[in-house]
Amino acid sequence: MASPSPKSPEQNEKSKQYDRQLRLWGDHGQSALENGHICLINATALGTEILKSIVLPGVGAITIVDENITSDEDFGCNFFLETSSKGLNRGSETLRLLLELNDAVQGHSVQEPPDQILKDNPDFFKSFNTVIATSLNEKLIKDLSQHLWDLNIPFILCRSVGFLGSFRIQFKEHAIIETHPDNERVDLRLDVPFPILSQYFDSINISTLDLKDHGHIPWIVILYKAVQQWQITNPDRWPMSRKEKNEIKEIIQQYIRIDENGVPITEENFEEAKRAVNTALLPTFLPVKIQDLIYSSAAINLTKDSSAFWIMCSALRGFVEAEGKGKLPVTGVLPDMTASTEHYVKLQNIYRCQAAADAEIVYRKVQQIVSQLQCDTMSDTEVKLFCRHAHDLHLIKGSNIALEYQPGGPVASYIARHLEEPDVMMVHYILLRAADMFRSEHCRAPGEWEPESDIAKLKNCVSKILTDVSCSPFPKDDHIHEMCRYGGAEIHSVSAFLGGCVAHEAIKLVTNQYNPVNNTFVYDGASTNSATFTF
Amino acid sequence: MASGEIENSDYQQKRWHNIRKLLERSGPFCHPDFEPSAEILDYIMNSCKVLIVGAGGLGCELLKDLALMGFKKLHVVDMDTIELSNLNRQFLFRKNDIGLSKAKCAVEFVNKRIPGCEAIAHHCPIQDLDDGFYRQFHIVVCGLDSIVARRWLNGMLMSLLQYNDDRSLDQSSVIPLVDGGTEGFKGNARVILPGMSACIECTLDLYPPQKTFPLCTIANTPRLPEHCVEYVKVLQWCKENPWGPNTGLDGDDPQHVAWVHEKAQERAMKYGIANVTYQLTQGVLKNIIPAVASTNAAIAAACATEVFKLASSCCANMNNYMVLNMSDGVYSYTFSAEKRLECVACSNTTRVLEIEPDATLQVIYDKLCEDNGYLMKSPGITTVINGRNKTLYMASIKSIEEKTKDNLKRRITELGLYNGVDLLVADVTTPNTITIKLKFSDSIDIDMSR
Numbered sequence A: 001m002a003s004p005s006p007k008s009p010e011q012n013e014k015s016k017q018y019d020r021q022l023r024l025w026g027d028h029g030q031s032a033l034e035n036g037h038i039c040l041i042n043a044t045a046l047g048t049e050i051l052k053s054i055v056l057p058g059v060g061a062i063t064i065v066d067e068n069i070t071s072d073e074d075f076g077c078n079f080f081l082e083t084s085s086k087g088l089n090r091g092s093e094t095l096r097l098l099l100e101l102n103d104a105v106q107g108h109s110v111q112e113p114p115d116q117i118l119k120d121n122p123d124f125f126k127s128f129n130t131v132i133a134t135s136l137n138e139k140l141i142k143d144l145s146q147h148l149w150d151l152n153i154p155f156i157l158c159r160s161v162g163f164l165g166s167f168r169i170q171f172k173e174h175a176i177i178e179t180h181p182d183n184e185r186v187d188l189r190l191d192v193p194f195p196i197l198s199q200y201f202d203s204i205n206i207s208t209l210d211l212k213d214h215g216h217i218p219w220i221v222i223l224y225k226a227v228q229q230w231q232i233t234n235p236d237r238w239p240m241s242r243k244e245k246n247e248i249k250e251i252i253q254q255y256i257r258i259d260e261n262g263v264p265i266t267e268e269n270f271e272e273a274k275r276a277v278n279t280a281l282l283p284t285f286l287p288v289k290i291q292d293l294i295y296s297s298a299a300i301n302l303t304k305d306s307s308a309f310w311i312m313c314s315a316l317r318g319f320v321e322a323e324g325k326g327k328l329p330v331t332g333v334l335p336d337m338t339a340s341t342e343h344y345v346k347l348q349n350i351y352r353c354q355a356a357a358d359a360e361i362v363y364r365k366v367q368q369i370v371s372q373l374q375c376d377t378m379s380d381t382e383v384k385l386f387c388r389h390a391h392d393l394h395l396i397k398g399s400n401i402a403l404e405y406q407p408g409g410p411v412a413s414y415i416a417r418h419l420e421e422p423d424v425m426m427v428h429y430i431l432l433r434a435a436d437m438f439r440s441e442h443c444r445a446p447g448e449w450e451p452e453s454d455i456a457k458l459k460n461c462v463s464k465i466l467t468d469v470s471c472s473p474f475p476k477d478d479h480i481h482e483m484c485r486y487g488g489a490e491i492h493s494v495s496a497f498l499g500g501c502v503a504h505e506a507i508k509l510v511t512n513q514y515n516p517v518n519n520t521f522v523y524d525g526a527s528t529n530s531a532t533f534t535f
Numbered sequence B: 001m002a003s004g005e006i007e008n009s010d011y012q013q014k015r016w017h018n019i020r021k022l023l024e025r026s027g028p029f030c031h032p033d034f035e036p037s038a039e040i041l042d043y044i045m046n047s048c049k050v051l052i053v054g055a056g057g058l059g060c061e062l063l064k065d066l067a068l069m070g071f072k073k074l075h076v077v078d079m080d081t082i083e084l085s086n087l088n089r090q091f092l093f094r095k096n097d098i099g100l101s102k103a104k105c106a107v108e109f110v111n112k113r114i115p116g117c118e119a120i121a122h123h124c125p126i127q128d129l130d131d132g133f134y135r136q137f138h139i140v141v142c143g144l145d146s147i148v149a150r151r152w153l154n155g156m157l158m159s160l161l162q163y164n165d166d167r168s169l170d171q172s173s174v175i176p177l178v179d180g181g182t183e184g185f186k187g188n189a190r191v192i193l194p195g196m197s198a199c200i201e202c203t204l205d206l207y208p209p210q211k212t213f214p215l216c217t218i219a220n221t222p223r224l225p226e227h228c229v230e231y232v233k234v235l236q237w238c239k240e241n242p243w244g245p246n247t248g249l250d251g252d253d254p255q256h257v258a259w260v261h262e263k264a265q266e267r268a269m270k271y272g273i274a275n276v277t278y279q280l281t282q283g284v285l286k287n288i289i290p291a292v293a294s295t296n297a298a299i300a301a302a303c304a305t306e307v308f309k310l311a312s313s314c315c316a317n318m319n320n321y322m323v324l325n326m327s328d329g330v331y332s333y334t335f336s337a338e339k340r341l342e343c344v345a346c347s348n349t350t351r352v353l354e355i356e357p358d359a360t361l362q363v364i365y366d367k368l369c370e371d372n373g374y375l376m377k378s379p380g381i382t383t384v385i386n387g388r389n390k391t392l393y394m395a396s397i398k399s400i401e402e403k404t405k406d407n408l409k410r411r412i413t414e415l416g417l418y419n420g421v422d423l424l425v426a427d428v429t430t431p432n433t434i435t436i437k438l439k440f441s442d443s444i445d446i447d448m449s450r
């Protein structure tokens, strides 16, 4: 049979391949990812599991830094090594097998030790969007994290030992425009309707509508009219208290028509209006968080090196102070509600038009700033997106990993507070750090050969850390014993769990979408427990 | 398997040193029953049979995870074939594999990569395999995206339970089920000990209800792009039959999707609705759930860790349900889902349905579909009256549906049903026929022991 060949084009191959993830971060998120270059230091099982979930969704490029030769143990827990890899460089072998996952990804392998690179070629790390490292000893952790802090390159430090694992994200600051909150607050402006919205509200008279139209007007209109009526007896006020909100519900109840037998006719839109009273009457306001952002010194004292985010924040401040009259640009999003197509589409267009007009003003302000500073310009799409999400912008101020090693500082007392609680997840963190220190001192993992004999040595490392944070020693040795039992073993499923999480965080950093962990995640596979600490 | 590769015994190979530290050393947090020994890895490798249900996003990860944790006797069942849109996360497949069996491809890849792994593929629906098949496994781990299939599998494992004469559970009939699920950046992993802890049916309320659009909205007052697509799917397709009356709408056929897209756009244009894209059209037609490699990796790994704990008893399992949310930071939370005493699948008691004596069969049918304890899709109801089987209603077979549909309007007493009668109910959500005793709400004495 002749096929009714449709005119609309099919998706291209790439959007088909990435369809399931494009629904999460969009085409612009995907193109940010495709421009990303991630560096991994040490292709352990954890390292390759991280890269796997970054290569599959299509990162631009990866570079693996690894001077190690593949051992039997590596091959036993790392999926991206095969029998023939034994005796060969671990980085180049894993790279080869990782790149098979996605032919769009570029890859490089560097066989120099990372401390050598730090010494000989410190600019090496400049070209990456994020550097991820696994299995580092304490000395290298300190040197590398300081270097990447100075270069302003985001860094994720990862550990996986036995059932335990952790990752720590270090950056100076990270701004997220699209945070994708689970429950986004709707921005309806019922208390401060803009002119075209007021005109629309005024054009409707609930009492003169015919019955069909009566059941088809959006609840927003009903609620607005009810408040207007309430304001006749409560001039210049806005219903805030529970009692006042109940009065609004009563007014809405009066709007409901009754049939010839005096029975109220149930109309879904009026039911929706009553349900919305509690949430939709919240007055429009400038969230404190956003106020702090636009009045922070980074947004006020712009330079030509200021990031696009701060330039847009500055333009946003200009809008709030002038045209916005203290409010943010309209988001332009109308939730679904019972209504006739005509009413709904009209109302939707009203919000959209206002959002476009507000964004246009912000865009003009951005252009002014850009030409004053003589820096790179931004597209109007970028500014539109920024305005659409202006209510939920999020900025994370990062901290230097070095602070965790500083005796007596604020991080030390934060750690001490959690240890005193006592928070077992913080105990795990201390043990993971003690194991790093052990490796620096003894060039092997605690318990690698034999668990019992290393208990005293590891206890020594733990004591040093506890002294630095001014905490008394642990009452029992059980966690120290457990760490020695692990003997530095990397357990595949624990690494695979952390690998998924770290890949996810790296994608968040590269795409600038969704809030990343701030800033340390600790996982215990034995108890299926996890915690986030902010150092 | 190449025999020359094996040095001593396979479990003594150097490559398993990492795992062996956990299994051959004792630790202060080990389960009290745990006796460290080299035999545990021998058991994991050479005796412990694990069934992996699904070879998709979770299944590929599970197969790799378990093979690298020492498991060799792995079976994988999946009826699907590989599609391009799987490749962003189902890492055992390549573009050349498109169209091939997921189970077979996954097994072939892992057996080749990991020497000694003896995984076996079953390219068929889970419903094609019988109780004898399922009974051979020590542990079942499930990474399905369909709730109905998950419920069916749960029902199968529950039906394998045996009870002693004193009605206590025969522990040897218990096959633990580890279940994982993901949706976008969120997921969950759980451990079910059939007959002992909460099963899938016990916690049906944890699944979000499916989003549906009222027909009158679709037909008369469309507002969203989804409404326009639904209109074409539900009403316009069967009216126009673009590929002839015998061709149903197939969300996997790009030509069909393109046709629906175009028609939905026309409708949207007429109503002034924006944003009917190809991607959205396909999403609505196939009820697509967003999916990404990282979430699948984390959830599958959490499940694999639990399978390892079950097989080795090296530490206690999670109790018993973990939720993971990676959309705002990374957050996990483990809680104990509660077993429901009157659960259709896992309780060893008679199920009773209370009903007004003058109710119609429709009332029973609706209860089976809507009541939180059942939530069936299309229950077929039969009974035995005076020793003879009687089909009251069955929708799954068209000829029987036509013969029995009038019964729905009739009162149950007219149909010969009485207080205390047993109804036999079959549904796609379970492999078993469920016996439900009717209890008329006005009667007090009813012998429930029958």
Ligand SMILES: [Zn+2]
Pocket (backbone or CB within 6 Å): B198, B199, B200, B201, B202, B203, B339, B340, B343, B344, B345, B346, B347
């Ligand atoms: Zn149950």
